[in-house]
Amino acid sequence: MAHATELRGKRVALIGLGIESMALARFAAHEGATSLTATDNRSTEAVAANMAALADLPVPISMLAGGFQEAAWADADVIFVSPGITPGFEIRVPGIDEAAARGAIISNHTQLLFERCPAPIIGITGSSGKTTTTSIIGEMLHAQGGRRVLVGGNIGIPLINEIGALTAADVVALELSEVQLARVHTSPHVGAITNITPDHLDRYGTFERYIQAKRQIVRAMTPDDYAILNLENTPSRESAAFTHGQVLHFSSQRQVELGADVTGGDIWLRLPGRAPIRVCGADETPLLGLHNVENILxxxxxxxxxxxxxxxxxxxxxxxxxxxxxxxxxxxxxxVRFYDDSIATSPSRAMAGLRAFTTPILLVAGGKNKELPWDDFAKQIVRRVRAVTVMGVSSDFILTAIEAAQATIPPAEQQLRQVIRVTSIEEAVARLAATATTGDTVLLSPGCASHDMFTNYEERGRRFADAVRALPE
Structure with missing residues (x-):
């Protein structure tokens, strides 16, 4: 039976030449594609290294750089779109709808992987917890042994060129962002939505559009598949109405019928057709925060x-x-203990970080807000944080939110004593170290994206850690 996306003898176009598109180019070339054309909004010089890495392909790849150019896909049979391209980009780059109308297949790495992988796939999406959950899943599968396990998606390397040696007895675990699910019309055998909270509104415009993008992971499930949903998160829980898969819930607050929960301080597993079984105590994990217990569930x-x-x-x-x-x-x-939670690029993730500690907190916040409300986070800062540094292009917005929270919260309930505007993460570390005392926690949990000051959140975390390690004894 032919695969849904046939590549042999096809003209293949790649819109965006990032890491996933490079893997797709290699896969398509070895599958027998007759031509490969890439286009990217970066300059020729900026994509030169990526093009050089593909110089050994059996089918030469041509590049149209300096903007997404319709000529790259005008006569393509298959068009792969990079997940890094903003959803709805067709409005800005005309020609995709016309290509689909003439019969071209519009796809991406995730969809092709779902089509070609012979092993069952576990897919994890959500606003937070994806990487930790997927990593724990990988560790559990590896520890059980007896089969080959691949872990990838939004972490690690693209897996399309790694699946050739897999069989139906093996298993793949994927972390999937909403942009990786944007063009997917197939679901994994097991799909989880850890939670859905406001995020990326600068990209999606409305929370509802963002929710629908996340729910794509369960939409194409059959009754033989499984959807794992968060009983305590309304958008995740209500995703049950959008799937034909068997629904299992997880909860850290109450017992579930099928799924996993924390009851009496213990983690219990309740799978279909099996008796409930205790796994271990919920407090046996070294991970901080109730959200990490939910990831474990x-x-x-x-x-x-x-x-x-x-x-x-x-x-x-x-x-x-x-x-x-x-x-x-x-x-x-x-x-004084220092913690790096640079992944907290939204207020909801940063609030989860604050809730993980009972010690006095000194907070490093700020960056580029993603058009998300800060009201609740600002109130938590006022109630839970003794000192906060604010940096980045959204500093004025954040400071205004904190001032509004201070105006509405009774003084007796306020812990915040210092609000310090800084221009670098190194200055933030130095200022908070100077005011911290024994028993305090200094936490980088910014609540914002990093792109105004750093290449990515990883660089922000490294810079924070370097500054902490450089503090003189």
Whole structure:
């Protein structure tokens, strides 16, 4: 039976030449595509290294740089669109609708992977928790052993060129952002929505559009597939109405009928056709925060459906120490502990970071707001944080939100004593270190994107950690 996206003998176009498109170019060339044409909004010089890495392909690849050029896909049979391109970009770059109307297939790396992978796929999406959950799933699957396991998607490397050696007995775990799901009309065998909270409104315009983008992961499920949904998050929970898959829930607050929960301080797994079984104590994980317990619940359901034993899950829960830039411990300095939560690029993620601590908090916040409301986060800052530094292009917006929160919260409920505007993350570390005392926590949990001051959130986290480690003894 032919694959839904046939590449042999086809003219293939790639819109955007990032890491996934490079993997697709290599895969298409070896599948027998007759031509490869890429276009990118970056300059020829900016994409030169990527083009050089593809110089060994059996089919030469041509490049139209300096803007997305319709000539690249005008006669293409298959058009792969990079996930880095803003949804709705067709309005700005004409010709895609016309290409689809004449019969061209519009696809992306995720869709092709879903079509070609012989092994069952676990897909994880959500506003937060994706990377940690996917990483725990990978660790649990590896610890169980007995089959090949691939972990990728939004973490690691694109997997399209790695699946050739897989069989139906193996398993793939994918972290999937909403942009990677934008052109997907197939669902994974197991799909989870960890949570959906306001994010990327600068891209989607409305929260509802963002919710629908996340729900794409479960829309094409069959009754033989499984949708794992958050009972305590309304958009995730209500995604049950958009899937034909079997629905399992997770909750850190109450017992669920099918799925996983925390009951009596213990993690319980409740899978279809099996008796409920205790996995371990919820407090046995070294990870901070209730949100990480919820990530663990998702991992237990997903891997339990794949045959991982509860004892194996428990071993990983006790040993897994997290992922970089996610409430990552950096250093203890004169009794003050520093944590890097640079991944917190939205107020909701930053609030989860604050809730992970009971110690006094000194907060590093700011960057580029993604058109998200800060009212609730500002109130938490006023109630929970003793000092905050604010940096980045959205500083005025953030300072206004904090001032509004201070005006509405009774003085007796306010913990905030210092609001400090800074121009660099190094200055933020130095100022907070100077005011911190033994027992305090200094937390980088910005609530904003990083692109106004850094290449990405990883660079922001590294710069924070470097500044912390440079503090004199």
């Amino acid at each position: 998702v991992a237990c359901i997903a891997t339990g459906l794949m045959g991982v034993e509860p004892a194996t899950m428990a071993g990983v829960i006790r040993s897994f120490r997290g992922v970089h830039d996610r409430l990552e411990f950096v250093r203890e300095w004169h009794g």
